[in-house]
C-alpha cells in the first residue's frame with residue numbers, strides 16, 4: 001500500500017515525534033491539533049531536533065529543510081481527512097475524546113483509509129465496536145521519545161483485518177521502526193513488564209529491603225538495564241506510573257498490578273519525581 005499522505009492527529013509529545021519520523025522518511029504529514037499553540041510548539045521542537053542532527057552530521061541542511069517542508073499544520077480536520085491515506089491518532093488518552101474524533105473522521109475519510117490509535121491503555125477491540133469500519137482500525141503503540149525509540153507495538157483488535165495489520169506493520173517499518181504484532185491485551189507487552197518492575201521496585205522500598213540507588217544498581221549491573229526502574233519512574237513521573245498500574249489493574253483484574261501503597265502515598269504528597277523536584281531521588 002502506497003502511503004503518500006499521513007494524517008497525524010494530536011501534536012503533543014507523541015504526535016510531534018511521529019510527524020518528525022514520518023517527514024524524515026519522505027512522507028507528507030498533515031499534522032492536526034485543535035490547539036494552534038501546540039501545533040506551533042511541535043513544529044519548533046521538530047526544527048530544533050533536526051538542527052541537532054545537522055550539527056552532529058547525521059542529516060544534511062537540505063534534507064532537514066525538505067523534512068520540515070513536508071509537515072503541514074492544520075487545526076481543521078475535515079479537509080485534511082479527505083486527503084489522507086493513513087491516519088495515526090495521538091490525542092489525549094481519553095476514550096470519549098477518541099471515539100468522538102473517530103466518528104467525525106469516518107465521515108470524511110476515503111473508505112479504505114486505515115486509522116491507527118497510539119493509545120497506551122484503551123482496548124482496540126472496544127474502540128472498534130463504535131466504528132463503521134472496524135476492519136480498518138488498528139493500534140500502533142509508539143514509545144517516547146519517538147525519534148529515538150525503535151519499537152512499535154502493532155495491536156490487532158478482534159475485527160482488525162489481516163490487510164490492515166500488514167499495512168500498519170509496513171507503516172512502522174517505513175518510519176524506520178521495528179514493529180511487533182501483539183494481541184489486544186491490557187498493557188500490550190512492554191507496559192506489562194515495565195509496570196511489574198516499577199511496582200516491585202516501589203514495594204522493595206516500602207518493605208525496607210534496599211535504597212532506591214541500590215535497587216537501581218541491582219537492575220543496571222545485574223541485568224544490564226541502562227536505567228534502573230526507580231530512575232525511570234522519577235523521569236516518567238510517579239503519577240504516570242501509578243496511573244499506568246491502576247489502569248492495568250482495572251483492565252486485567254490481575255493482583256500483580258495492584259499499585260504499591262508507597263506509590264499512592266508519594267503521589268498524594270506531591271513527590272512526583274523530576275518534575276516536582278522530589279521522587280525516589282532528590283532532584284533539587
Ligand SMILES: NC(=O)c1ccc[n+]([C@@H]2O[C@H](COP(=O)([O-])OP(=O)(O)OC[C@H]3O[C@@H](n4cnc5c(N)ncnc54)[C@H](O)[C@@H]3O)[C@@H](O)[C@H]2O)c1
Pocket residue numbers: 009010011012013014015032033034035038089090091092093094097101118119120121141142143144
Ligand atoms: N507520552 C508517552 O510517553 C506516550 C507513550 C505511548 C503512547 N502514548 C499515548 O499517545 C497519546 C498522546 O499522548 P501524548 O503524551 O502525546 O499527549 P499530549 O498531551 O502531549 O498531546 C495530546 C495532544 O492532542 C491534542 N488534542 C486533544 N484532543 C484533540 C482532538 N480532538 N483533535 C486534535 N487534537 C487533539 C492536544 O491539544 C494535545 O496537543 C495518548 O493516547 C497516550 O496514551 C503516550
